[in-house]
Amino acid sequence: MHRFRRFFGLSLLLCAALSGSSLARAAGEPPHSLAEALAQGKVSLQLRARFEGVDQTGLRDADALTLRTRLGFTSAPWSGWSGSVEAESIAALDGDRYSQAGLNPGGAGRAVVADPTSTEINQAFLRGAFPAATVATLGRQRLVLDNARFIGDVGWRQNQQTFDAFTLQSQALSKTTLTYAYLHRIHRVFGDRHPQGNWTSASHVVHGVRSGLPAGGIVAAYAYLLDFDNAAANACATYGLNYTGSFSPSNRLKVPFRLEAARQSDYGSSPLHYTTDYLAAEAGVGGSAGTLSLGAEWLGSDRQIGFKTPLATLHAFNGWADLFLTTPGAGLRDTYFKVVGRLPGALTATAFFHRFETDQRARLGKETDVMVARSLNKLVTLTAKFATFSSSSPVYPDVRKLWLQVEFVH
Numbered sequence: 001m002h003r004f005r006r007f008f009g010l011s012l013l014l015c016a017a018l019s020g021s022s023l024a025r026a027a028g029e030p031p032h033s034l035a036e037a038l039a040q041g042k043v044s045l046q047l048r049a050r051f052e053g054v055d056q057t058g059l060r061d062a063d064a065l066t067l068r069t070r071l072g073f074t075s076a077p078w079s080g081w082s083g084s085v086e087a088e089s090i091a092a093l094d095g096d097r098y099s100q101a102g103l104n105p106g107g108a109g110r111a112v113v114a115d116p117t118s119t120e121i122n123q124a125f126l127r128g129a130f131p132a133a134t135v136a137t138l139g140r141q142r143l144v145l146d147n148a149r150f151i152g153d154v155g156w157r158q159n160q161q162t163f164d165a166f167t168l169q170s171q172a173l174s175k176t177t178l179t180y181a182y183l184h185r186i187h188r189v190f191g192d193r194h195p196q197g198n199w200t201s202a203s204h205v206v207h208g209v210r211s212g213l214p215a216g217g218i219v220a221a222y223a224y225l226l227d228f229d230n231a232a233a234n235a236c237a238t239y240g241l242n243y244t245g246s247f248s249p250s251n252r253l254k255v256p257f258r259l260e261a262a263r264q265s266d267y268g269s270s271p272l273h274y275t276t277d278y279l280a281a282e283a284g285v286g287g288s289a290g291t292l293s294l295g296a297e298w299l300g301s302d303r304q305i306g307f308k309t310p311l312a313t314l315h316a317f318n319g320w321a322d323l324f325l326t327t328p329g330a331g332l333r334d335t336y337f338k339v340v341g342r343l344p345g346a347l348t349a350t351a352f353f354h355r356f357e358t359d360q361r362a363r364l365g366k367e368t369d370v371m372v373a374r375s376l377n378k379l380v381t382l383t384a385k386f387a388t389f390s391s392s393s394p395v396y397p398d399v400r401k402l403w404l405q406v407e408f409v410h
Contacts, residue, residue: 030077030104037078044086048158054098054111058398059297062098063300064110067091068158080129088122090115090158090191111399115158118191123162131323140164143181144313145207146220146242149280152313157189161287161311174211181205186228186311200229201269213338215257217245226310227268234310237267256291257283260316264307275309276300276331283340290341290349301359302309319354319367320387321399328395329357347374363392381407 006144020048028180031037047069054062072086092098092115096106100116125139142162145151162183168177186199209220224238248254262278277300284293298315299307306327309317318324339355350371356364371385385403389396 018373025291032078033120034078035171037075037082040076042074042076044070044074045408045410048405049407050115050158050403050405052098054395055400056111056115057399058393059111059397060109062107062113063094064109064113064115065093065097066115066117066158072123077129082127082234084123084125084127084260086123086263087119088159089119094173101194103191103193114189116191116194118159118193120159120187120192121161122187125358132170134170134172137165137169140168140187143167143205145179145222146209147258147316148313149317150222150224150238150240150262150309151205151207151267151311152316154189154313154315154358157317159189159191159280160239161189161313162187176208176210179205179207183226196231199231199234202227204324210221212244213245215245215247217243219243224311225267227270227387228310229269231310232269232271234408235266235270236264236308236310236393238262238278240262243291254286254291255283256286256293257281258295262295272303272305274302274305276302280308284338291339293340295336297332297334298359299327299332299334299335300375301327301329304329318356319352320369320371320385321367321390321401323367323389323396323399324356328358328364330362332364333357333359333361343372345374347357347372349373349400365389365391365393365396379410382406 008357029041034042045182047067049067052064053153067183068090070086070088075082093119095104098113099107099110101112101114103116122141123140125137125141127135127137129135132173139164141162142153143151143165152161165181165183167179167181175371183201183205186201188199189196190197192198192407204225207220209218210219211218213219219241221241227235227289235237240260242258242260244258246256246407247252249307260278260280263275264278265275266272279298280296284291306329308327314325315322315342318332324332333356339351341349343349352369355365356366358364367387369387371383371384376383383403387401391398391400
């Protein structure tokens, strides 16, 4: 309680200071010294207060009221180099009202909310700009590629997933972005105190994307060679290709689409032996009021080993109830209908209707997800979100989740 009040009070003071006046920083010419680069740097502040309630069969209800505070500083570029550091703290009003992924004995028997209380350095990196539109980044950083299906920052959770990594990105070729990253350590959403909060890694990420193709198309090709010393079963090599585009049958109508295919096998220290595939397709019809889309995602299986996406922003896929963060051994087929639209009162709404099956068409369950959001101004956003999963299999429970959130970003 005292910790929550302390962080909440400090956050309000920072919020008022940033909202009421501009931070002092030098203007005019680029910095000629490190001192000037620091003086012209930018302070950032993010506050996210959230209630998450979980009703899950077989467990006591969970009620998590948490506050995330992120405070960062990024220097101005000096001789092509800049630096950034960001601290993150997550406080809970009553940390024993939910299971913090098993970290708190007081939350035993309650449903999990994967937002453990913690204080840590979220990002800390040096970044250099070089000729031929090339940028190198060394240190702890966020990394999101494509739609975050394979490499992401898990932005929905209070504790962001970041990487101790070296990243090299080039836009030297017209309409093309090439990315290479070596991942040394994965800082996962469970925090440093959790046995699986950090993965030691020797992983290679290769990604290329080109725009300006037919139908407004963007094509991306990738190779993700992931190896983890303390999570060897998640080591895997994935090679894939996706194409995203949109065409307009009329001035008022758009047809967006996305196609993706990938093949995966065991890699590095993995004790498993398997090869399986991933397929995804989505197409919709959109206008000024919103977009209706139909999609399907197939995560295959081989020898009862499901297709793996260990570094993905998992919450964004296969239902917000988070029943399928790990692909079932029998694989997963997710057929869904998505609605994105604008409502009166400057509200935006998103809804999903999922049907889940194994690769052999055994029914797993159905899920409905709904989110409504409103931006009060450029700094503050309100969000209400709901998910309900109805199980068709004895392996999975019925789950209902509710989120109420206010976020300030400066």
